[in-house]
Amino acid sequence: MSKPKYEFGQFFWSDLTVPDATSLKDFYAEVAGWQIQEVAMNDNGEKYNDFAMMINNETPVSGVCNQRGVNKNIPPQWIMYINVESVSESLNKALKLGGKLLLESKKADGSYNFVIIQDPAGAVFGLGTVK
Structure with missing residues (x-):
């Protein structure tokens, strides 16, 4: 494998x-x-x-x-995306720990493509799943 x-x-x-x-x-x-x-x-x-x-x-x-369309509410900056096993589980943990959801992208079945989160200190990052 x-x-x-x-x-x-x-x-x-x-x-x-x-x-x-x-x-x-x-x-x-x-x-x-x-x-x-x-x-x-x-x-x-x-x-x-x-x-x-x-x-x-x-x-x-x-x-x-461009800072428009789905990206219109994202501050001008580089955003790094972290590979997680479950976007929804990691998002829930982030929100519970003081993070703020800035953007979500969902598939037709309702599951997440990715999310962009602001951490409690104000830094912004993304979560997604790549296997």
Whole structure:
């Protein structure tokens, strides 16, 4: 049996949310040597692009996202996502311990794709599951 790509408890993704991702994507492409792939977005009929940042034009490593649509309430910052076994269980623990839910994304069956939480000190992070 092969080892999973990401262990539970490990950071598995990062997104940068900013007011204008279009003007900032080239900065990170140049600084980090990433390539840019457009990701079509739609906010109530208004179309725009977020950006997947790639290594060797094939391996996605990060996102540079506009602070609009589902991301409109996320403060401008890098958000690291932690791989957890159960998003709902980890979210409930975070809320019980003083965390604040900022954003949730659910699948059609009602289970979570991911959540973004603010910890009691004000730091923001995401929880998701990658197996």
